[in-house]
Amino acid sequence: MTDNKYLNDLSEIKDLMNRSSRFLSLSGMSGILAGVYALIGADIAYLLLKNKTVYIRMQSSGNAELVLKLMLIAITVALLAIITAYILTRKKAIKNKENMWDQTTKSMLVHFMIPLVTGGIFGLILLNHEHYGIMAPITLIFYGLALVNVSKLTLDTVKYLGISEIIVGLFSAIYVGYGLFFWAFGFGILHIVYGGIMYFKEKSTANTQSRQE
Amino acid sequence: MRFSIVSTSLNSSLSNKVKNIKNIIQHINKAFDHRVRLGIMSILMVNDTAEFTRLKELLGVTDGNLASHIKSLEKEGYIMIIKQFINNKPNTQYAVSKEGKIAFKKHLDALEKLIKS
Numbered sequence: 001m002t003d004n005k006y007l008n009d010l011s012e013i014k015d016l017m018n019r020s021s022r023f024l025s026l027s028g029m030s031g032i033l034a035g036v037y038a039l040i041g042a043d044i045a046y047l048l049l050k051n052k053t054v055y056i057r058m059q060s061s062g063n064a065e066l067v068l069k070l071m072l073i074a075i076t077v078a079l080l081a082i083i084t085a086y087i088l089t090r091k092k093a094i095k096n097k098e099n100m101w102d103q104t105t106k107s108m109l110v111h112f113m114i115p116l117v118t119g120g121i122f123g124l125i126l127l128n129h130e131h132y133g134i135m136a137p138i139t140l141i142f143y144g145l146a147l148v149n150v151s152k153l154t155l156d157t158v159k160y161l162g163i164s165e166i167i168v169g170l171f172s173a174i175y176v177g178y179g180l181f182f183w184a185f186g187f188g189i190l191h192i193v194y195g196g197i198m199y200f201k202e203k204s205t206a207n208t209q210s211r212q213e
Numbered sequence: 214m215r216f217s218i219v220s221t222s223l224n225s226s227l228s229n230k231v232k233n234i235k236n237i238i239q240h241i242n243k244a245f246d247h248r249v250r251l252g253i254m255s256i257l258m259v260n261d262t263a264e265f266t267r268l269k270e271l272l273g274v275t276d277g278n279l280a281s282h283i284k285s286l287e288k289e290g291y292i293m294i295i296k297q298f299i300n301n302k303p304n305t306q307y308a309v310s311k312e313g314k315i316a317f318k319k320h321l322d323a324l325e326k327l328i329k330s
Contacts (some may be wrong), residue, residue, distance in 0.1 A: 010328070012251065012252065017256070019257060019258055019271060020263070020271050021259040102267070
C-alpha cells in the first residue's frame with residue numbers, strides 16, 4: 001500500500017519533469033511526409049538540371065534563373081514540411097492534452113532557430129559569392145546542429161536525426177558536385193527513416209497505454 | 214527449544230529490516246509528502262524558473278491551493294520567489310533554492326531505497 005504510494009510519487013515526479021521541460025507530441029508522420037516532399041523536390045530539381053552541362057559546376061554566370069528556380073523548389077518543400085508538421089503536431093498535442101504554445105515550445109523554437117537562421121544567412125552569403133558547391137553541406141550541417149540543439153527539449157530520436165544530418169553534410173562537403181544526391185538523402189531518406197522510427201514508437205506506446213487501461 | 218531459536222532468529226532479521234526501513238523513512242521529507250508540493254519541486258528541479266500560471270497548468274490545481282503549497286515550501290526555504298516587472302507589468306517567477314535542491318535529492322533517494330527494500 002505505502003510502497004504503491006511511493007512508486008506513484010516517483011512516476012509522477014518523472015512525468016512532471018518530462019512534461020514541464022520537454023515537448024513530446026512531435027508527430028512521426030510529419031517527418032515521413034517531410035521526407036517525401038523533399039524527394040519529390042529533389043526529383044524536380046534533377047529534371048531541371050538534367051539537360052544542363054553545368055550540373056557539376058555551376059560556377060559560370062548566367063545561371064541566375066536556374067538558381068532562382070532551385071531556391072523556389074527548396075522553399076516550397078520547406079514550407080510544405082513546416083505546414084504539415086504544424087497541423088499533425090497540433091492534432092497530436094490536442095490528443096495528448098499537451099499545450100502547443102507554452103514555455104517549452106517557445107524555448108524549443110528559439111533553440112531550433114538560432115543555428116538554422118545562422119546557417120540560412122551564411123548560405124545566402126555564399127550564394128552571393130557564387131559558391132554553389134557547398135550549399136548542400138552548409139544546409140545539412142546547420143540543420144543537423146539545429147536538431148541536436150533542440151533535442152534536449154523534445155524526443156530523443158530528434159538528436160539521432162540531427163547527428164545523422166551532420167554526418168551526411170560532412171560527407172557531402174567531401175564530394176562537392178553531388179550536392180543534390182546528398183540533399184535528397186539527408187532531407188528525404190533520413191526524414192522518412194527517423195519519422196518512421198518515431199511513428200512506430202508512438203504506436204507501441206499507445207498500445208501499451210490502452211492495454212493498461 | 215528448537216522452535217524458539219528459529220523464532221528469535223526470524224524476529225531479529227525482521228526487526229533489522231524494520232530498523233532499516235525506519236532509517237530510510239527518516240530521510241523522507243514531510244515537506245514533500247504531498248502531491249502538489251512534490252509536483253512543484255519536480256517542475257522547478259528541471260526548469261530554471263516557472264510562472265504561477267505555468268505551475269497551475271501543469272499541476273491542474275486551483276489558485277488558492279497552489280498558493281498555499283508554494284507558501285509552505287517557501288517557509289521551509291526550499292523555493293525562492295522572484296518578483297520583477299516585464300513591460301511595466303508585475304511578474305512572479307518561482308525557482309528552487311540550493312537547500313531545496315539538496316533536500317529534494319535526499320527525498321528522491323529515500324523514495325528509491327524504500328521501493329527497492
